[in-house]
Amino acid sequence: MKKHGQISRPAPEDRLVRGRTREGASFPVPSARAGMPDNYAEALGEIKKRILAGRLRTVMAANAAMVMLYWEIGRLILERQQTEGWGAKVIDRLSADLRAAFPDMTGLSPRNLKYMRAFADAWPDAAFVQRTVAQIPWRSNVALLDKLQTAEDRLWYASKTIENGWSRDILSIQIEARACTRQGKAITNFPATLPPPDSDMAAQVFKDPYLFDFLGTADPRREREVEQALVDHIQRFLLELGAGFAFVGRQVHLEFATQDFYLDLLFYHLKLRRYVVVELKAVPFDPGFVGTLNMYLSAVDDLLRHPDDKPSIGLLLCRTRNKLVAEYAMRGFKKPIGVAQWETQIVNRLPKELCGSLPSIAEIESELTREPRS
Numbered sequence: 001m002k003k004h005g006q007i008s009r010p011a012p013e014d015r016l017v018r019g020r021t022r023e024g025a026s027f028p029v030p031s032a033r034a035g036m037p038d039n040y041a042e043a044l045g046e047i048k049k050r051i052l053a054g055r056l057r058t059v060m061a062a063n064a065a066m067v068m069l070y071w072e073i074g075r076l077i078l079e080r081q082q083t084e085g086w087g088a089k090v091i092d093r094l095s096a097d098l099r100a101a102f103p104d105m106t107g108l109s110p111r112n113l114k115y116m117r118a119f120a121d122a123w124p125d126a127a128f129v130q131r132t133v134a135q136i137p138w139r140s141n142v143a144l145l146d147k148l149q150t151a152e153d154r155l156w157y158a159s160k161t162i163e164n165g166w167s168r169d170i171l172s173i174q175i176e177a178r179a180c181t182r183q184g185k186a187i188t189n190f191p192a193t194l195p196p197p198d199s200d201m202a203a204q205v206f207k208d209p210y211l212f213d214f215l216g217t218a219d220p221r222r223e224r225e226v227e228q229a230l231v232d233h234i235q236r237f238l239l240e241l242g243a244g245f246a247f248v249g250r251q252v253h254l255e256f257a258t259q260d261f262y263l264d265l266l267f268y269h270l271k272l273r274r275y276v277v278v279e280l281k282a283v284p285f286d287p288g289f290v291g292t293l294n295m296y297l298s299a300v301d302d303l304l305r306h307p308d309d310k311p312s313i314g315l316l317l318c319r320t321r322n323k324l325v326a327e328y329a330m331r332g333f334k335k336p337i338g339v340a341q342w343e344t345q346i347v348n349r350l351p352k353e354l355c356g357s358l359p360s361i362a363e364i365e366s367e368l369t370r371e372p373r374s
Contacts, residue, residue, distance in 0.1 A: 025254075025255070025257070025299065026254075027299070063134075067134040070107070070116045070119060071116070071129050071134070073113070074116030075120040077094075077120075078117050078120050088110075092110050119141060119145065122145060122151065132155070132159075133158050136161050140167070140171055141158075147175045148175065157171060157179075169282060169284075234278060238278075244271035245267045245270075246267060248268050248275070249265075263300075264278055265280070274310040274311060274312055275300045275313075276314075277297055277300060277313070278314070278315045281317065285318040285325065285326055287325060293316050294314070294335055296314065297337075314337045
């Protein structure tokens with residue numbers, strides 16, 4: 001029981017004030033855990049563990065079956081090329097006919113059929129494929145084919161992908177950093193068990209479109225570790241500018257009737273009188289990121305913005321980006337959005353009147369290329 005005059009302090013998860021609501025959309029505020037039964041945390045942990053284990057078993061089995069199917073298709077194409085001289089035109093025709101026969105199936109483009117052929121050529125032993133490279137996502141196998149020339153190197157990186165749970169993007173970073181030459185040429189045996197449920201590779205399999213129609217670390221292993229370091233770094237940077245940024249929340253939950261989303265960082269700029277949404281990605285720019293950020297800005301404006309506030313602005317930070325792709329992706333969007341990559345320059349789409357109150361392009365570029373403080 002609270003004493004007279006005692007001030008009740010909200011729990012961290014209750015500090016985001018609920019804004020206006022619309023039918024089917026809201027920024028929900030969860031109930032305080034303080035009111036839950038004593039054994040709630042234990043039960044929650046057990047349920048989460050079982051869900052993760054069950055989903056992982058299912059999705060990894062489906063991934064292995066899909067990779068083996070791709071190997072079989074590639075083997076058939078390879079044999080026909082060797083015996084009947086199939087050329088590029090045949091592959092194009094085959095792709096068109098397969099997509100007509102299976103319109104709901106992705107991964108049947110001419111480009112992917114050629115990858116299947118190269119995959120079968122690189123790994124001629126079906127039993128070996130089943131035991132090893134079928135255990136990693138297809139896009140990771142494509143990265144091995146694109147970036148490496150020898151079976152020895154491909155096998156080394158494949159084994160490390162299974163051992164460490166690397167996603168395709170983290171695998172690419174490791175290849176670019178020559179992890180194989182830095183750590184030696186020894187080939188390790190593949191572990192008998194599947195990667196841990198929290199590995200990036202498992203997450204990559206779940207989101208691989210073919211399946212379901214470093215900053216701050218010397219040896220990054222998971223995308224979320226890289227993204228977390230970026231979130232920590234840019235959050236400190238913006239707050240230390242002292243130019244009016246007020247921190248509202250991180251991983252801010254946006255709930256729709258059928259889907260959940262999480263905003264990486266949400267600030268309120270006291271001088272500009274508007275919200276600032278910051279999204280950080282450990283992967284190259286994808287046009288879909290702009291649409292998602294635009295949706296976040298619309299939701300913040302609709303559900304959180306006070307009538308006296310100005311429209312929200314967004315900043316999207318990616319590992320790399322193609323300037324022309326970014327330009328086309330943002331064409332037609334009316335909300336102010338800036339797209340930057342960590343290592344080089346920024347595509348600026350923020351209104352001129354915001355200059356002086358927000359960090360300059362040079363400041364953001366400089367900050368993203370610096371080592372974060374520990």
